Amino acid sequence: MFKAGRTAAPRTRPTSMKIAMIIAGTVIFLLLGLPLIVQIITAFRGPFLPFGVSSAQWGVTNFITLWELREDFWGVLGATGAFVGGSTVLSLLMAFGLAWITVRTDAPVRRLISVLVIVPYIIPPIVKAQAYLLMLSPESGVLNQLLRLLPFTGDVPIDPYSFGSLIFIQSLTNVTFPFLMMVPILTNMDGSLEESARVSGASWPKTLRRVTLPMLWPGLLGVTVLTFILGLGSLEVPLLFGQESGKNIFSLKLWTLISSSSGQLPQYGLAAAWGLVFLVITTIAFAVYLRATRNAERRASVSGKGFRPSTMRMGGWKIPSMILVTIFILLTAILPLLALLWGAITPYPVAFSFDAMLNRTSFAAFGTVLADPDFWVALGRTVVIAGGSATLAVVVATVFAYGIARSRKTPWVKAADLFASSSVAIPATIAGFAMFLTFMVLNPYIPLAGTLIALIIAYSYRVSIAYRSSYSATLQIRPELEEAALVSGASQLTGFRRVVGPLLMPTVMAVWIQMFILGTNEFTLPAFLAVPETRPLSMYIYAMINPRSAQLYAPDQGAAMALIFTLMVFAIGYGLQWLLARRAIGRARKAVAAPDLTPLSAAPGGGGEDPSATVTIAVAKRRARARVR
Incomplete structure (x- = not known):
């Protein structure tokens, strides 16, 4: 009951x-x-793997080891900061300049420039790194050969294995990504604000500093953070170029710690601690970006009335700008592919010459x-x-x-x-x-x-x-x-x-x-x-x-x-x-x-709505019911 x-x-x-x-x-x-x-657990439970190993125990041993190696710790932070930060700054400067030229100026062949800038994005990263290695080879590199023709350049104009070369090469490989993100940002900015500043007597540098950059700040900050994270996760350039000068770069350091090629046992626990340190850094950077852009709509300049993107007359800057763009395209698209082709048709590294091209090349x-x-x-x-x-x-x-x-x-x-x-x-x-x-x-x-x-x-x-x-x-x-x-x-x-x-x-x-x-x-x-x-x-x-x-x-x-x-x-x-x-x-x-558009073409719009919008929704509803049935 x-x-x-x-x-x-x-x-x-x-x-x-x-x-x-x-x-x-x-x-x-x-x-x-x-x-x-799993990575966090490995950092606090080591020193090898956190589970399945009898010697594994909880503690902060990995972090203590990390701190005891102070010189190594600060060396990795400093080298990684210089490598990633320097390449990010250079990439952003080049990407902003290219995007500005193709979107906001009257430069000639702007569409062709935008297409050629995107070409390196198609090339796989390991291929790009290999191409730069061939292009900058001290003896047979095509770029070093061209630079030797200039006075006061020395026998090896560019050392591909120096730390500065690593930063510059990494920046060249990353330009396309921020360029693709900056183009819509600059396209959607109302140029009337800059024109107002110019009419008021402001110079172009002052207009850029007081008007353009503040309006673009949320978008540029997002591009900066994402480019920084992209560079931090890149392994190709440090692996091919930085075995000596770049051995303290984070990505190569992490790869070396878990690789058994050095003859030592893999140090998974220490590598997990390193990864956790840099994960905190990227999380803070991402949180700063989210906080800085939470009110990004206040800086919006695109409206439905009177919006018009403006273009700047380059005047005397046209020729220098085109020269710089040409040099960039040569360095990122043309010379790397030519270096790959030369490396493929020669059985061993040899400097380019007409004699070598006639007698030492083969497509085998x-x-x-x-x-x-x-x-x-x-x-x-x-x-x-x-x-x-x-x-x-x-x-x-x-x-x-x-x-x-x-x-x-x-x-x-x-x-x-x-x-x-x-x-x-x-x-x-x-x-x-x-x-x-x-x-x-x-x-x-x-x-x-x-x-x-x-x-x-x-x-x-x-x-x-x-x-x-x-x-x-x-x-x-x-x-x-x-x-x-x-x-x-x-x-x-x-x-x-x-x-x-x-x-x-x-x-x-x-x-x-x-x-x-x-x-x-x-x-x-x-x-x-x-x-x-x-x-x-x-x-x-x-x-x-x-x-x-x-x-x-x-x-x-x-x-x-x-x-x-x-x-x-x-x-x-x-x-x-x-x-x-x-x-x-x-x-x-x-x-x-579609035949079902005709009966609804005269459907009235109610409540002050746009009749065409009402028709579109009605057609969509009819099709939705038809799909379900």
Whole structure:
């Protein structure tokens, strides 16, 4: 016999969409949170691995060791700060100048300049580093050969292994990224403010200092922080150039600590402590950026009325500016590719001359590479890893972004949004090492270390790129479309799959292509995770140009392979973008010719709304119901 009393409210079962969002959020946590947690535990529980080792114990021994090596500690901080900070400043100055010339001036061939500046972005980072190494070779480097023609330059005009050369080379490799971010910032700035300052008698330097830079400050700060984090996670230039002068640079220091090539046991605990120190630094930098840009809308200058971007007449500065732009394009696009080509057609390093070109050149290296089965196997692995990681990141990011965008902005939702966006604050070096530790800890139970699956998971850590794009695209889709599907009896997951998903597809595909290209170019992550049986093409190229690779060392084949790889990345990237553009054009033509637009073309707009907007929403609702049915 039951006692009378208050009946409990029936529990509501989670919807299928909520389950999908929970799964996506869990995957994002495993991609971003779990490796960092393992790294933190390793830093405080060592000295080798935190679990599965009898000698492991909790403590701060690794940090004490770090502090006892004071000279090494401050040396690493100083060298890394000089390397990353110096290259970031130089990259920003060059990127700002190029973006200003192409957007805000009347410089000739501006479109051609913008295209040529983007060319280095297509070249894989390890290939760019290899090209600069060939270009600056003391004896056979084409740039050093050209500089020797000038008076007072000496026998070796540029020492490629000096610390200053490392900073300058790193800055050249990073210019395209801040350039691409600065172009829309400068494009969207109203030039009437600068004209007002000029009319008031202000000089151009004063206008730049008092008007332009304060208006651009939030955007420039964001570009600075992201460029700094990008440089901190770069391993290619320090690895090829800095074995002596750059041995204290953080990325190379971390790679050396876990590498057994030095004859010592790997020092995972000490490396984890180093990684934690620099993770705190990048987190503080990212927090400063978020705080400084929280009121960025106050500096907005684009309005719907009277907005017009202005262009500045260069006058007498046109010729000097074009000379500097030409030198930049020579250093970043033309000379590196020529150095690679010369290195590929000569069996050993030799200075360029017409005699050498006629008697010592051969294209046999290209045939050898194309006939090498290991090359095609490494290329296949690269495609599988890049495609799998891009698919994983895009799918979970799109589902999670949709759920966050359609949720009430509670503190938990805001925290989840910030966490899903956090991978931009994690340098690739720290991410690769954290993933390495995670797979080492899990390997006794889940043997993933060194496998293609491990590389796919590690490459997916850039999920924040897909998340931010999907989140912004979801906010542009009005909720009435999902409501129309729900009214027709569909579940929220069905509405997302049949209605919202097709509308998000152009953004999803564009982001997938971007992440696929990033995956094909990746070098830092496989440097920590790959083994000879699973190494992608970027690591195989490094083995070809690394003298320590014994029988694999073949610099001419490495240069030929780098050129072939670059052409393949270019063809795949632009081919996918061309297919995406053709698909978008086809969908647009199909939408214009759709028969259900005619009956609604005269639909009235109510409540003062734009009639065309009402028609568009009505058509979208009808299509949403049709898709559900």
